[in-house]
Amino acid sequence: MSCCGSSPGYDDLDQVSRLVSARLAAFLRTLRDAGFRVGLAEGQDAATLMSSGYAARSGLLRAAFKHLLSARKSDWDKFDGLFDAFWLGQRVRSRSRTIGSTPGASNPSLKSLQDAAAEQGGSQSITDQLPSSDDAPEGRSGEGRMEGASPAENIAEVDFRKLSDPDQVAEAHEAAAQLARAMRTRLTRRDLARRRGYRLDLRRTIHRNISHGGVPISLVKRQRKHKPLRLIVLLDASGSMSMYTSVFLRFIHGVLDQFREAEAFLFHTRLAYVSDAMKEKNAARALDRLSIMAQGAGGGTKIGESLQTFNRWHARRVIHSRSCVMIVSDGYETGDAALLGREMAALARRCRRIVWLNPMMAWEGYTPEARGIRAALPHVDLYAPANSLQSLRALEPYLMKL
Amino acid sequence: MKNRDEIAQALAASGYIADANLATAISLMQLLRRPLLLEGEAGVGKTEVAKALAKVHATELIRLQCYEGLDQSSALYEWNYQRQLLTIQAHRGADSIEDQVFSEKYLLERPLLAAIRRPKAPVLLIDEIDRADDEFEAFLLELLSDFQVSIPELGTIPAVTIPHVVLTSNGTRELSDALRRRCLYHYVDYPDVDRETRIILARVAGASPSLSFQIARMVEGVRKEELRKVPGVAETLDWAAALVGLDVRDLHDAPETVHETLICLLKTHEDRARATPEVTQRLLGKVA
Numbered sequence: 001m002s003c004c005g006s007s008p009g010y011d012d013l014d015q016v017s018r019l020v021s022a023r024l025a026a027f028l029r030t031l032r033d034a035g036f037r038v039g040l041a042e043g044q045d046a047a048t049l050m051s052s053g054y055a056a057r058s059g060l061l062r063a064a065f066k067h068l069l070s071a072r073k074s075d076w077d078k079f080d081g082l083f084d085a086f087w088l089g090q091r092v093r094s095r096s097r098t099i100g101s102t103p104g105a106s107n108p109s110l111k112s113l114q115d116a117a118a119e120q121g122g123s124q125s126i127t128d129q130l131p132s133s134d135d136a137p138e139g140r141s142g143e144g145r146m147e148g149a150s151p152a153e154n155i156a157e158v159d160f161r162k163l164s165d166p167d168q169v170a171e172a173h174e175a176a177a178q179l180a181r182a183m184r185t186r187l188t189r190r191d192l193a194r195r196r197g198y199r200l201d202l203r204r205t206i207h208r209n210i211s212h213g214g215v216p217i218s219l220v221k222r223q224r225k226h227k228p229l230r231l232i233v234l235l236d237a238s239g240s241m242s243m244y245t246s247v248f249l250r251f252i253h254g255v256l257d258q259f260r261e262a263e264a265f266l267f268h269t270r271l272a273y274v275s276d277a278m279k280e281k282n283a284a285r286a287l288d289r290l291s292i293m294a295q296g297a298g299g300g301t302k303i304g305e306s307l308q309t310f311n312r313w314h315a316r317r318v319i320h321s322r323s324c325v326m327i328v329s330d331g332y333e334t335g336d337a338a339l340l341g342r343e344m345a346a347l348a349r350r351c352r353r354i355v356w357l358n359p360m361m362a363w364e365g366y367t368p369e370a371r372g373i374r375a376a377l378p379h380v381d382l383y384a385p386a387n388s389l390q391s392l393r394a395l396e397p398y399l400m401k402l
Numbered sequence: 403m404k405n406r407d408e409i410a411q412a413l414a415a416s417g418y419i420a421d422a423n424l425a426t427a428i429s430l431m432q433l434l435r436r437p438l439l440l441e442g443e444a445g446v447g448k449t450e451v452a453k454a455l456a457k458v459h460a461t462e463l464i465r466l467q468c469y470e471g472l473d474q475s476s477a478l479y480e481w482n483y484q485r486q487l488l489t490i491q492a493h494r495g496a497d498s499i500e501d502q503v504f505s506e507k508y509l510l511e512r513p514l515l516a517a518i519r520r521p522k523a524p525v526l527l528i529d530e531i532d533r534a535d536d537e538f539e540a541f542l543l544e545l546l547s548d549f550q551v552s553i554p555e556l557g558t559i560p561a562v563t564i565p566h567v568v569l570t571s572n573g574t575r576e577l578s579d580a581l582r583r584r585c586l587y588h589y590v591d592y593p594d595v596d597r598e599t600r601i602i603l604a605r606v607a608g609a610s611p612s613l614s615f616q617i618a619r620m621v622e623g624v625r626k627e628e629l630r631k632v633p634g635v636a637e638t639l640d641w642a643a644a645l646v647g648l649d650v651r652d653l654h655d656a657p658e659t660v661h662e663t664l665i666c667l668l669k670t671h672e673d674r675a676r677a678t679p680e681v682t683q684r685l686l687g688k689v690a
Contacts, residue, residue, distance in 0.1 A: 037579045045434050052433065060406075063426040068434070071582035073441060073573075076589045202483050203475070206490075210500050214490035317573045 020050060027086050028069075034082055036075050042068055058087060159362070159387045229322050230261040232351075234310065236329030238268040238301035244359045244387070246287070248328055251392060253278055253286050263318045266290065267306035273314065300334030303372050307343035315350055324353045328386060330360045333372025341375035348379040355395070357386035405429070409458070418447075418454030419593075419600045427588045428455065437546055437567035439531075439582065442590035445634015447601075448570040451590075452527035455566060462524040464565070466513040468534035474541060478551060480510045504555035518549055518561035526565040532575045539581055546584060593635060595622050601635060606642040616653045616689050617642050620660075623685040624667055627676070633667040641666035653689055660686060 024046055028038050045068055054061045062083045070076045204220035233252050237245050256262045256278040266272045277289040319325070325347060333340050348354055356376065360366050362385035377383060382398055385391045406425035413420045413428075420428075431438050440448040456463035466477055486503040493499050511519065517526040531539065545551060549561035569585060571577060593601060598618035602609050609617075621638045633641075644663045650656045661682040668674045 037583060039583050042583065045436070048434065049430070060426065063423050064430055066423075067427045067430055067438075067586040067588055068436075070587050071439075071579065071585075072587070073589055076587065203481055206481070206483060206486055206503075207500075210490055210503075213494045214487045317575070320575075 017051070020055070021047060024050060030082060030086055031069060034078065036069060037071060038069055062087075159359075229324065230263070230318075230320060231255060232318050232323060232325045233262070233264045234271075234306070234325065234327045234329075235264065235266050236268070236301060236303070236327075237266045238332070240301065240330055240332050241328075241359070244328075246291075248386075249287055249290055263314075265306075265310060265314070267301075267303065269300060269302050269305075271306040271309040271314075301329070301332055301372075302335035303329060303331070303333045303376075304335045304337070304340035304343055307340065307347060311343055311346050311350075315347065319351045321352065323351045324355060325351050326355045326357065327376075328357045328359075329372075330358055331356075331370045331373025331376060333370065333375070337371035337375045340372050341378075344376045344379040353381045354379060355382045355384065355398070356380045357384055357395075359385065359387040361385035362387045362391065412458045413454050414604070416454045416457035417604055418450055419597055419604055420451075420454075421593075421597060424451065424588055424590075427586055430586055431566060434586070435564060437569055437585045439569045439571065439577075439585035439587050440590050441571045441573060441587070443592070443632065443634065444572050445632075445636050446590045446592055447635045448590050449527065449529055450635075452525050452529075452568040452570075455568065456525040459523075459525065459566065461522055461566075462520065463527060464513050464517045464520075464524050465527045465529060467529045468531050468538070470533055470535065472534045472538050474538075476512055477538070478512050478514045478545075479553060480512060482508045482510050506556070509553075509556070514545060515551060515559070517565040517567075518545075518551065518563070519559070520563060520565070523563040524565050526567045528567065528569045530572060531569045531581075532571040532573060532577060536578070539578055543578075543580055543584065592625060592632075595619055598622070598635065598638060602638065602642045605639050606646055608646045609642050610651065613645070613651060613653070614642065617645065619689045620653060620685055621667065623688050624664075624677075627681070627685075629668070629673045629676070630670045631668075631673060633669075637667045637669070653686060657683065657686055 025043070028043050028046070031038050046065060049055075049061070049064050049068065054064050062080065065083060066076065066079045070079045201220045201222040205216050205218075206214070208218050208220055209216050233255065235245070235248055235252060252264050256264055256275065263273075263275045264278045266274050274290055278286055344354070356373075358373070361383075382395075384395065384398075386395075406422060406429045409428050410420050410422065410425040413425070427438055430436070438451075440451060442448055452465075453463055481504070486508050489503050489508075490499055493502075496502075513526070517524055528542070531542070534542075546567060549564050550558055552558045569581075592598075595615070595618045598621065599611070599614045602614040602617055603611060606614075617638065621633060621641070625632050641663060644666050645653075645659070648656075648659055648663070650659055653660050661677075661679050664677055664682060665674065668677055
């Protein structure tokens with residue numbers, strides 16, 4: 001690739017490159033705001049690209065940046081829009097702070113360049129790339145508290161629906177998180193103790209037996225890797241579940257935080273992938289993000305369609321041989337119950353176990369009348385109540401057997 | 403070779419029809435010396451990219467197929483135990499035997515070590531990296547950034563040449579951000595009709611342009627159906643070869659053959675059952 005056009009004088013070049021790199025820094029910042037994980041090395045490589053002729057053609061630069069700066073399908077899909085908005089001034093609903101008030105020619109406004117330069121020269125550094133988890137915790141004194149299990153015992157049997165005052169709710173949240181932590185610890189310990197079946201480590205065996213003339217008298221063994229249990233949670237966030245959603249969210253947050261392998265989805269009329277939001281370390285913030293995602297309920301619950309989406313787009317990626325799918329829902333299906341049955345069958349073929357947790361089950365006189373739940377039940381391995389901490393705890397022995 | 407048009411041409415000459423985006427990615431690979439991560443559904447031709455790249459560079463393709471439980475000894479190096487044992491037995495009592503048996507002579511190269519010790523940079527294909535465990539991914543990270551390997555008994559072995567690295571992933575497992583960030587990313591989608599037509603023309607001897615176009619159109623229709631396993635490019639090529647072998651010149655002339663040969667595209671019982679003659683007829687109707 002030939003280099004760009006006529007050559008300006010040295011000072012001009014310096015000026016240009018400074019402007020360009022400030023602009024580039026602003027672009028990287030925009031990407032980070034949009035959830036891209038862009039590091040310093042990528043920034044340097046992007047600068048290399050701009051100085052090696054790619055900047056001369058915006059289409060080529062966009063393609064090149066796309067390969068360099070996106071790292072997953074979701075990045076890949078939104079990159080072009082972000083690029084065009086930033087570099088070509090095309091309007092996109094964006095919360096980018098870099099576009100200044102100067103009404104715009106197609107060139108970047110002076111203010112935005114200044115802003116960018118200031119950002120670049122200032123505090124913009126590695127800390128900027130880290131997820132915001134290390135920000136000050138927002139008034140959650142309970143975070144990380146480990147003493148005793150007393151709060152859990154007090155409210156273990158209370159139906160989540162009856163938790164009314166904020167303190168109790170907070171207590172239940174904390175207890176759910178603790179429970180998740182405890183479950184994780186116990187499940188892991190069980191795994192370690194169960195680990196059997198050693199393979200011979202030939203290299204070490206030979207090393208050790210050289211003095212015996214190579215006769216393998218003392219054997220060195222290698223421990224078999226164990227595959228962690230993977231938990232996939234599909235949580236019904238529809239109106240009929242609203243009493244329970246928040247505590248379950250807290251529990252799932254705890255689970256995702258503790259299990260090395262776990263994925264979470266929310267559904268009401270459609271399915272949303274929420275693992276990333278759940279992996280937010282700060283529980284309060286995670287729940288905020290999630291309650292926003294959970295909004296839109298009220299139009300009924302389309303469990304069948306949500307499962308269809310899950311089976312079609314996510315199942316292959318998230319399910320492996322030691323996976324348990326946990327569906328938390330009351331089973332009130334407003335869509336097609338037959339579709340729900342079909343999709344449950346498809347799901348059952350894929351995964352090891354399906355656990356269906358139904359908060360209503362513990363209500364007096366409840367029978368699974370809803371069409372949805374009746375269609376689903378034949379494919380469910382465990383159908384259990386989940387309306388209190390105690391009922392959540394009762395699941396543990398089952399999960400251990402996976 | 404820098405220009406992306408040249409790259410696209412060179413790839414086409416070796417039988418791979420690339421879109422402009424992929425050509426850009428490959429030119430960047432050379433400019434920035436970063437590995438290329440290809441993601442996409444199974445059967446869209448990710449592995450073929452590496453093969454074509456090896457042909458373009460006229461160099462060796464070294465392939466590491468990842469699987470669960472893949473460890474360093476099968477990916478990097480292993481000692482030749484039989485030989486070591488024999489040597490130890492033969493030199494019983496000799497002092498320096500330990501140094502001797504852990505020397506280059508007893509080292510078995512596995513793909514990764516081979517890739518960095520070739521005098522001419524090979525193409526290293528790390529296939530289906532998402533199947534390997536997290537630990538292996540982390541280990542790979544180190545190798546791919548430093549291009550050197552340390553073997554406890556021998557010391558550090560630096561790369562003779564830096565290979566062109568292509569990683570592929572089907573998205574079975576979420577890859578780490580660290581790995582993703584080190585790589586250039588390209589999402590390989592199913593080809594559009596135009597590109598698939600050219601792929602058939604390039605790969606299936608005896609396929610006429612009009613038949614190739616019809617096949618590509620038909621496959622496009624099949625992919626839009628609700629299927630458990632969407633056919634990939636390899637399936638398209640199989641089907642095209644079958645049709646050519648059965649002497650079909652125009653899909654409309656042989657609807658029955660078309661229906662019967664759909665087994666080349668549909669690989670599960672359910673999908674097969676869903677593709678009734680009426681469905682085939684409907685799909686054929688959309689093919690110009």
